[in-house]
Amino acid sequence: MDIQFILYKIILIVAILLLSLMVAMYSTLAERKVAGFFQDRLGPNRAGIFGLLQPVADGLKLFMKEEFMPANADKVLYIMGPSLTMLVALLSSAVIPWGGTLIIAGREFALQVADVNIGVLYVFAVVSIGVYGIMIGGWASNNKYALMGSVRAASQMISYELAMSMSIVTIVMTTGSLSLNEIVTQQQGMHWNVFTQPIGFVVFLICAFAETNRAPFDLPECDSELIGGYHTEYSSMKLGFYLFSEYINMFISSAMIASLYFGGYDFPFMHDMGLSHNMVTLMGTAALFLKITFFGFLFMWIRWTLPRFRYDQLMRFGWKGLMPWAIANMVLTGFFYMLFKK
Amino acid sequence: MSSLSLFLTVFLTGIVLVVAGLGIAILLAPKSFNLQKGEPYECGIITHGTSWMQFKAGYYLYAILYLMFDVETIFLFPWATIVRDLGYQGLYSILFFIVILGLGLAYAWKKNVLKWD
Numbered sequence: 409m410d411i412q413f414i415l416y417k418i419i420l421i422v423a424i425l426l427l428s429l430m431v432a433m434y435s436t437l438a439e440r441k442v443a444g445f446f447q448d449r450l451g452p453n454r455a456g457i458f459g460l461l462q463p464v465a466d467g468l469k470l471f472m473k474e475e476f477m478p479a480n481a482d483k484v485l486y487i488m489g490p491s492l493t494m495l496v497a498l499l500s501s502a503v504i505p506w507g508g509t510l511i512i513a514g515r516e517f518a519l520q521v522a523d524v525n526i527g528v529l530y531v532f533a534v535v536s537i538g539v540y541g542i543m544i545g546g547w548a549s550n551n552k553y554a555l556m557g558s559v560r561a562a563s564q565m566i567s568y569e570l571a572m573s574m575s576i577v578t579i580v581m582t583t584g585s586l587s588l589n590e591i592v593t594q595q596q597g598m599h600w601n602v603f604t605q606p607i608g609f610v611v612f613l614i615c616a617f618a619e620t621n622r623a624p625f626d627l628p629e630c631d632s633e634l635i636g637g638y639h640t641e642y643s644s645m646k647l648g649f650y651l652f653s654e655y656i657n658m659f660i661s662s663a664m665i666a667s668l669y670f671g672g673y674d675f676p677f678m679h680d681m682g683l684s685h686n687m688v689t690l691m692g693t694a695a696l697f698l699k700i701t702f703f704g705f706l707f708m709w710i711r712w713t714l715p716r717f718r719y720d721q722l723m724r725f726g727w728k729g730l731m732p733w734a735i736a737n738m739v740l741t742g743f744f745y746m747l748f749k750k
Numbered sequence: 751m752s753s754l755s756l757f758l759t760v761f762l763t764g765i766v767l768v769v770a771g772l773g774i775a776i777l778l779a780p781k782s783f784n785l786q787k788g789e790p791y792e793c794g795i796i797t798h799g800t801s802w803m804q805f806k807a808g809y810y811l812y813a814i815l816y817l818m819f820d821v822e823t824i825f826l827f828p829w830a831t832i833v834r835d836l837g838y839q840g841l842y843s844i845l846f847f848i849v850i851l852g853l854g855l856a857y858a859w860k861k862n863v864l865k866w867d
Contacts, residue, residue, distance in 0.1 A: 421760050425767060475779040479788025480801070491768045498764040502757060522756040529827065550801045551790040563809050566816040573823045580830040640791055645775035649768070720866035723812070727855075727864045735852055738826075742833065742841050 416517050424501050424521065432655035433463040435704060439655075442708040470648040478641050482548040489545025490642065490649035493538060497653035500534045500660045503527035505589045507673045507693035511685055519693065520589055527588035528576055531664065532569070535619060538657070539565045542628065545650070546638035557637025560719065561628035565619055567726040572615035574734035575608040578741045579668055592672035597679075602669040607737040609669045611730050616661040618726070620654060623711040630716055662703035663696070670699050811863050822851050 437452065437459060444451025452459035477486055507519035524530060539562050546558020579601055583591045595601055602609045618625040629637030636642075639650045666672060673692030683691070717725070790797045829836075829844050858864055 417756060418759060421756075421763055425760070425763055429767070471775050471778045473775075473779060474781065475776055476787065478790060480790065487772070491772065494768050494771070495761075495764045498767065499757075499760060502760045521760060522753040524753045547802070549790075552792070552797070552801050552803065555801060555803070556805070559805050559809055563812050566820075567812060570816060570819045570823065573820075574826070577823065577826045577830045580827060581833045584831055584834050586827065586831060635791065644779055645771050648775075649771065723864065723866045727815075728859065731855060732852075735848060735855075739845065739848060742844070745833070746838060746841055 412515070413517075417521065420519070421502075421521055424506065425498050428498060428501055428656050428659060429652070431659045432652045433467060435655040435658065436466060436651075437463050438704065439708050439711075442705065443712055446709075446712040467648070470645055473644040475646075476643040478550055480550040481641065482550070485544050485548035487646070489541055489543075489548055490639075490646040490653075491541075492544065493541030493653045494649040494656075496534050496537045496541060497656040497660070500531055500657075501663075503530050503588050504660070504663050504667060505592050505672055506663075506696065508689040509685075510689055518589075519689065523587060523589045525585070525587045525590075528580065528586045528591075531588075531660075532573060532576075535657075536569065538653075541653075542638050542650075545642070549638075549641035551641050553634045553636070554638050554640045557628045557634045557640070561621060561638055564621075564625065564627060564722060564726075567723065568615040568618035568625075568730070571611055571726065571730035571734040572619065574731075574738055575605075575611040575615070576668070578605055578608045578738050581738075581741055581745065588667055588672075592667050592674065595671040596674045598671070598674070598676060600669065600671045600674070605669065605737075605741070607733060608741075609665075611734050611737065612669070613665060614730060616665060617707070617710065618722075620657045620661055620707075622654070622658065622707055624714040624717050625722065626711075626716060627719060627722060658704060658707050659700065662700040662707070665703050666696055666699035672696055808866060815858055815863065818854060819851070822847075822854075 440462075441451040441459070452462045455461040455465045477483065502521045503524060505518075505520040505523070509516045509518050511517075542561045542565075543558045546554040546561070549555075579591065580586055582601065582604060583594050585591060585594075591601075621628050627637075628634075629639065634640070639647055642650060673689075673696040675692060675695035678688060678692065681688075790801055825847070826844070829840065833840060833844075
């Protein structure tokens with residue numbers, strides 16, 4: 409393999425990981441600004457213009473806080489929990505196609521780290537490991553609230569993962585591939601999956617909320633019952649890892665929703681405007697980030713609009729509400745496909 | 751570059767970022783010792799009994815159900831990738847499988863396993 413290609417890939421990997429961190433940092437500001445907007449107040453506006461330096465100040469504050477460990481905690485697992493959560497949140501960005509290809513000096517470079525033919529399964533595998541991070545952290549804290557929070561989180565995440573994977577199966581049925589790049593390519597020209605898979609999209613969207621532990625599914629950390637849930641005993645950067653990984657997961661989920669159902673980097677009249685190849689790619693990436701921003705806003709919008717579920721409601725909704733819909737959607741898609749596409 | 755080495759690079763970069771985060775925090779953070787600080791954070795009173803306590807058996811039932819369904823969903827993925835080539839025969843055979851899956855859910859539903867109380 410040539411050095412040019414390897415160098416490009418390494419730059420791409422580092423850039424994407426740093427970008428995820430930056431997006432996570434500024435999502436915290438966006439979250440508070442959106443909250444301010446919904447509650448008719450300003451939100452943070454003291455640090456820098458429009459509060460743009462607020463995430464930097466918050467990050468510094470997290471670094472400067474005392475590294476604290478409860479006396480009875482399991483020392484190794486206590487550190488491993490947040491580190492694992494953060495690591496898997498960063499890993500899931502590897503298979504998402506962030507754009508088409510760039511042609512630099514006559515060579516084609518893909519804006520995707522690894523185009524593997526099991527991309528969707530990879531994301532699922534990595535997301536499932538995220539449960540361990542929360543479970544380990546909550547258990548190792550040696551705190552009743554943390555344990556309750558982590559058990560709730562694990563139970564909730566595995567319950568909603570089922571309906572989520574079943575809604576993905578229907579996407580795989582219509583595209584015939586597990587590669588995310590292939591799924592995005594097939595949607596080009598506004599053949600977005602959301603038009604053919606509306607039920608699957610709704611199921612996937614709801615499950616994405618549950619998987620990221622966002623309101624109205626934020627039971628694992630509901631502060632009125634469990635103090636802080638699984639991160640009650642955490643401080644400093646270890647707490648920061650849990651908070652950051654939530655925002656990174658939100659970012660990755662939005663990117664997944666955009667790629668699976670909204671054509672990824674596809675935008676209207678993509679190949680009909682007579683633009684150069686690189687220009688189309690850059691505009692495609694911009695379109696993808698526009699979609700991600702929209703879904704990020706949707707995440708926040710719903711957080712400040714809907715009240716939190718009760719635990720029995722959450723379980724009833726996941727198993728008795730979403731599961732039958734997901735299974736029915738799968739069967740229906742199979743029959744529709746046989747009837748109309750053959 | 752094979753995809754395995756790419757994933758390894760992502761993995762290592764991730765580890766570097768995580769370790770850097772932890773390391774910088776250890777370097778910058780102030781330290782102080784207080785016996786009371788090490789106690790579990792609860793309402794202010796000393797914790798009663800051990801914190802690694804028993805929890806509701808309902809969680810266990812959901813975990814078992816999840817295991818069942820997750821293994822079965824994995825079987826659906828290979829079928830879904832080639833459903834176009836299989837035609838009606840493939841659809842009916844997987845339908846049989848999905849009916850069994852649905853029966854499992856219906857059985858758990860009937861047995862009130864899905865009811866949280």
